[in-house]
Amino acid sequence: MKSTKVTEGNTTVLVPVPPEGVPFPPSEAPVFYNPHMELNRDISVAATLAYARRLSSQKEIDISDIRYVDTMSASGIRGLRIANEVGVSTTLNDWSDEAFELILENIELTGLSETAxxxxxNANVLMHERRFNxxxxxxxGSPAPYLDAATRSVVHLLEVTATDTAPLCGAHFNSGMRKYTAVPLNNEFHSEMGVRILLGKVARELAKHDKGMTPLLSHATRHYVRAYLQVKKGAKQADRSLRELGFLIHCEKCGQRRFFHGLAVAIDDTCPSCENKMQIAGPLWLGQLHEKEFCDEVLAEMESLDLGKKEQAKKIIIACRDEFNMPFFYDQHLICKRIGISAPAxxxxxxxxxxxxxxxxxxxxxxxxFKTDAELDSINEVLRSM
Structure with a gap:
């Protein structure tokens, strides 16, 4: 396997050279490496460092004693960046023999044999065998096949990526139903639909192990969803998280929507505005997507880190921090199209x-x-007056 050196942050590793004529991401390369996910990894480094400092302060443990696992490491670039730039005790796992050999080379190359x-x-086997902070x-693709093991293994923070946005967002409806045991809708706010379907699935998996969660940061960027979830042990914590689950009803004709908390709810699916039959989605997460304090901590860490996509990453975190805390955004252009006006600035x-x-x-x-607690009629009135 041919390899070449790449540097992200202040970490240099070997990554595979794709076969001739195969562009990145090298789906046919023996070990997967996607340079387009550098932004994802930059945010991961800052978010993991912010949480490691918080955990170290709360539990009075040294950051180097915090146990982190990169369950599907491939070249190892994500886990090695965490080991090098965060300083936690890192396990890099992959069930591919070729990936494993490359990870060993990269641990030696980076001089991280005492940290990594x-x-x-198999990722599920490892997570069932061991516990990690x-x-x-x-x-x-989808994290769904690994969520039971991950929610069993995690002690403090679960970081999860889903790249199967078509099932999550309702474009591949049956696939989304099978993988996430929820009804998605493919509409103007499908990206947030994907985030909340994923979080709802994780909350249900955690509850099986008497664990609850608090989302610290969740974002939908390009072709993937990424979430950082603080895990809290105990049946009461699991019950508290389950109370954040529920359903959405949405009128595709006029844009009206309503939310219902609970897993066994009675829903009138007739639109109160236009009497159209409304679509039902769920169960999904109706609680917070971000914690403002944590977003500020991530931004503070970014200032001191050497990140290749720093400015782009900061924009995402700032936008997440400043989002109004309620389910589902409106799309201004679609509303204007519905009511027959040009979209203002x-x-x-x-x-x-x-x-x-x-x-x-x-x-x-x-x-x-945009997100707002204003009723749709009020939004329409403001738009018509501009």
Whole structure:
């Protein structure tokens, strides 16, 4: 296997050279490496460091004693960056023999043999065998087959990526139903739908092990969803998390939506505005997606880190931090299309809506998305007046 050196952050590792004529990401390369996920890894380094400092302060343990696992390491670049730039005790795992050998080379290359270890196992087997303070689940595709083992293994922080956005967001409806045991909707806020379907699935998996969760940071970027979830042990914590699950009903015709908490709810699926039949989605997570304090801690860590995608990463974290805490954004352009007007400038519209007394913010999901506690009729009225 041919390899070449790449540097991300201040960590240099060997990655495979794809076969001739095969562009990145090298789906046919013996060991997977995707340079387009550097932004994801930059945020991971800062978020893991922020949480490691918080955990070290709360539990009075040294950062080097915090146990982190990169469950599907491939070349090892994510886990080695965590070991090198965060300083936690890192396990890098992959069940591919070729990946395992490359990880061993990279541990030697980076001089991290005292901080990082390599294992060659099925990820589920490893997570059922051992407990880790921080579990990083970053599969190629859906994390669903690994969530039972991950939620069993994790003690403090679960970091999870899903790249199967089509099933999560309702574009591949039956696949989403099978993998996440939830009904997704493929509409204007499908990206947030994917985040909340994933978090709802994780909350249900954690509850099986008498664990609850608090989302610290969740974002949908390009082709993937990424979430950082603080895990709390105990049946009461699991019950508290389950109370954040529920259902959405949405009118595709006029845009009206309503939320219902609970897993056994009675829902009238007739739209109160236009009497159209409403679509039902769920169960999904209706609670917070981000913790403002944690986002500030991540931003503070980014200032001192050498990150190749720092400015782009900061924009995502700032947008997440400043999002209004409620389920599902509106798309301004789609609303304007429904009511037959041209879309005004976003900033002017946000200020006009805020002047009515409503809470409102832009979101990280798209440039035309916003969240508000204003009723849809009020939103339409503000838009028509501009």
């Amino acid at each position: 270890e390599a294992t060659c196992k 921080i579990v990083d689940l970053d599969p190629f 976003m900033e002017g519209f946000i200020e006009a809506l805020r002047s009515t007394g409503a809470s409102v913010s832009r979101t990280h999901f798209s440039g035309t998305s």
